[in-house]
Amino acid sequence: MRDGGSIIMTGSNASLRGYPEWSVYAGSKAVLPAFARVWVAELRDRRIRVNVLTPGQVSSPMMEAAMTPELKEMFSAVIPRGEMGQPEEIASVALFLASDDSSYVNGMELVADGGSTVI
Template identity: 40%
Template sequence: MADLDRLYETVKAERGGLDILLANAGTGSFAPLGEITTDHYDQIFDLNVKGLVFTVQKALPLMKEGASIILTGSSTGVMGTPAFSIYSATKAAVRNLARSWALDLRGTGIRVNVLSPGPIKTELALEVVGEEGMDALGATTALGRMGDPAETGAVAAFLASSDSSFMTGGEVFVDGGLAQV
């Protein structure tokens, strides 16, 4: 928490406030039901949910009218994923936080939305699933391929911009159709 306080103090001193907050927290590891430990649960929920909650909450005093909060979800938050249930549950929690926070922020002009990638070829995803697993997952999408991080970035830029000024409490999937069809 002290790191967040220092970060936001620096932002306030140098910029005066925030127009955009991208809360991109995500870690996960495989553990099927019957093998989930309290350490596994705590580690994933603490980073993906608790860390996200306090990152956003501490940023609120710096957020300007018309600001955009973008939370990183995942296509796994809306679908069953074998041995990945704890990670999936954290991303479902992120989705619900956006819905609730959109109502909490009513009247402030601050928007909050979720950006939910699917199989995007990132370093972390490759560490967790491996190249072969990612290619296999990419093949199951309606587009038949992995996504590129730039494709996710383009949607983040849209959600951060005034082009999405009438969007709040929503979720945008960048998953090649994986969780959509």
């Protein structure tokens, strides 16, 4: 990577909530903000920013095929607007983090989950 770039890691709001039977997955995602903080220090001379994008439940063809109606209702119920996010909504956050508009955002976890982890 050339100097002055941006690294964006994909987290999961499973690391922010206590979903039963998701401990290994949640743990693997919970470590990412720690990696980001360390890498900010290690990559500072190269002016590389490191952030974590943590999406919530996002509707996609794969999710639609894998989820039962009951599971989809359970996930939608924890989102204040009552429906899962759309891929375009997460993509716009990723574009922000990759762009110069976020030039002063470094070592942060940006949660885009429709507010499901705050209620």
